[in-house]
Amino acid sequence: MLQKFFILCSGADADILKTCSKGERNKYAGIGATVFFTAVMAFIASAYALFTVFDNMYTAIFFGLIWGLLIFNLDRFIVSTIKKSSSFKSEFLQATPRILLAVIIAIVISKPLEMKIFEKEINQVILEEKNEMTLTNKQQIATQYSPKIDEINTAILGLKNEIADKEAQTNALYDTYISEAEGAAGTKLLGKGPVYKEKRDKHDVALTELQTLKQSNTDKIATLEAEIAALDLEYTDQVTHTQPIIDGFDGLMARITALDKLPWIPSFFIFLLFLAIETAPIIAKLISPKGSYDYKLEDEESAVRTWVVQKLRQREKVLETDTTINHKIYSDLAEEEEIYNYKKRKAEELLKLQANAFHEVQIKSL
Structure with missing residues (x-):
């Protein structure tokens, strides 16, 4: 079986x-x-x-x-x-x-x-490629947000420096009126005289401006830091949404490429x-x-081939003979007077019928 x-x-x-x-x-x-x-x-x-x-x-x-x-x-x-x-x-x-x-x-x-x-070696290659793609993806996404974040950080640093400069100016005024009161500088008179009062007023004005500046800049810094936090959150969302694409990078083409490595x-x-x-x-x-099968198959096919060729040649001979006979028959018939006269009469009858039909059509059209 x-x-x-x-x-x-x-x-x-x-x-x-x-x-x-x-x-x-x-x-x-x-x-x-x-x-x-x-x-x-x-x-x-x-x-x-x-x-x-x-x-x-x-x-x-x-x-x-x-x-x-x-x-x-x-x-x-x-x-x-x-x-x-x-x-x-x-x-x-x-x-x-x-x-x-x-x-x-x-x-x-x-x-x-x-x-x-x-499979294990390919998985290792794909894992390394995924890690590289993850790092590259994070870097590419970061380039979309880094300039804006750097700009905001620069603005925050400027606001902080402005506060620091104002504090340094206020502290200098404080040291000036204290030194005047102690007689260590200025008029070098011990006590709180008119000069002391003038310098003290300047310090108080600067201190008020410092407090106002601190409040204003602190609010601005908080707003800018909130923008940075929003950008960081948006960056994290972008990384989170694109990571599944990288995680799914293990199809047929990826594995063939890894195999080639x-x-x-x-x-x-x-x-x-x-x-x-x-x-x-x-x-x-x-x-x-x-073997014997091949010889028998060849014998059978040759027998069929010979039979087909023989039949084809026989048909050709039959056609050739029939054509010759027909040619001879019609040649002999062409010389028969009786057939000639018969066909002549029939042709005359056909011409008469055609003439009559044409005449009737012409009459109807009048």
Whole structure:
């Protein structure tokens, strides 16, 4: 039962194989098994590749099954159409399109399984890329807010310096009137005289201005600091909203790119493995020796070809003979006086009828 199934997979004529030896049937069963398991591998690889894209098991299995059946049908067709001959070059030329296609399919199929085999290494590369992207993203977002924040901080620093300058001026006035009262400077008279009072008034005015300036600038600083806090909050929101995009950066293309950053030798050998699997049905057919099945199939096809050529030539001869006979018959009839007179009478009758019909049309139009 299993042998019959694999013979069916090989695309060989089961009726002809029944008349061949057991070894010949085993050979084609082996070729059919190669075709079948190549299709199975194609199904598994394509299903996994599609799962990484759609992230849905049922969708991946459905399209993977279609892909596997496509590869099965293609391999079965090409294996069954490669005719064994005495020239290996001729057989190889027949298989060339499938070999080229096998290279393309091997590249497509090997990548998903490479990604599964090197999953941990790929995850590490993607993690490093995500970290770099996160830092870059924060820096890019910060460049949108940094100039404004720096401008506000400069304004706050200016308001604080203004208060400090006013405090220094007020403190200087305080030292001046105290020194005047102690007689250490100014008039050098001990006591609180008119000069002391004048300097004391200047200090009191400056102190009042300082308090007013402190209150005003403190309110301004609080407003500016609130703006900085709002900008910081907006910056944090921007980082929070863009981070999920970076966290989701692990799709098929990202993994293929990460795989390309790993050493190429392991990936190359995996590609060679799948290339060998994809070309296995063709190679199996090419290296298999010409056996009794091939001779019987060639005999049957040549018999059909000869019969078709014979029938075609017979039809050509029949047509040629019939044409010659018809030519001779009509040549003889052309010389018959009776037929000439008969056709002449009929032509005269036709001309009379046409003349009468034309006359009636002309009368109606008057």
